[in-house]
Amino acid sequence: MDELERLQPEQLKAIEKNKLIVILDDVRSMHNVGSTFRTCDAFAVESLFLCGYTPAPPHRDIHKTALGATETVSWKHFATTQDAVQAARDLGYKVYSVEQAHSSI
Template sequence: MRRQLRPTDVKRLNRTWRRNTGNRLGMILESVTGPFNVGSIFRSAAAFGVDEIWLAGNATPPTNPKAGKTALGTERLVTWHEPVPATEAVKAAREAGYTVLAIELTAEAAPLHRADLARDVCLVVGSEDHGCSPALLDAVDGACYIPQVGRVGSFNVAVAAAIALAEARRQEWQNLADS
């Protein structure tokens, strides 16, 4: 009979995955203003072991009370930086050793599963309404998109961020023996 893992078993399982994780992940949130989206992104970032988040443009900080309702304290587990212009955030991520990739629908974007994410990578998501700005897209090292087959044109920004983070870790872990 299947049963859920107990908290001690979950900690042990997560510790095993952490030991098999060496790549650093970063994120840039450009003008993501919805506090629930910001909180959700921080929660996913903490779950996938993101090291740093740079806020850019007019992004809502995780200290916003509504963001905190969704983040549930996980904003304390990720180093984050106050909002700066998007190109400055890209420059800071690059100086920290990351390859910076926008998650955006552009003509030259690669499908997410074909992008090289199994390295130190900083993933960028843009505003809920307009995505990444032209200036940011000019500044990043590349772009990738999440293939979709349904009748909806795009994902919610927090969902897109979680999918991209999961894919980055999946690529890193794909050749591990089953854990």
């Protein structure tokens, strides 16, 4: 720990993760991707799956927003959403989706 009592990246990687995988599909904004890495880090998410044209690390804009979370959150990039969903199912996860659309609540 440092003087602010924050865990080091190696310590963060070793903590028990929540059995949750987040899948980002076709998210254009590198800032949103970096922010999602930070959120996954804060909630100790097991893994982040990026798919489609969602940008992946290493990239300066992702790292700038992620504030180091790209080093502590396990992630993988998939060519298609179907590949990411199938990988999650193969690992025993139930898949739920959220979409922002005109008819969203």
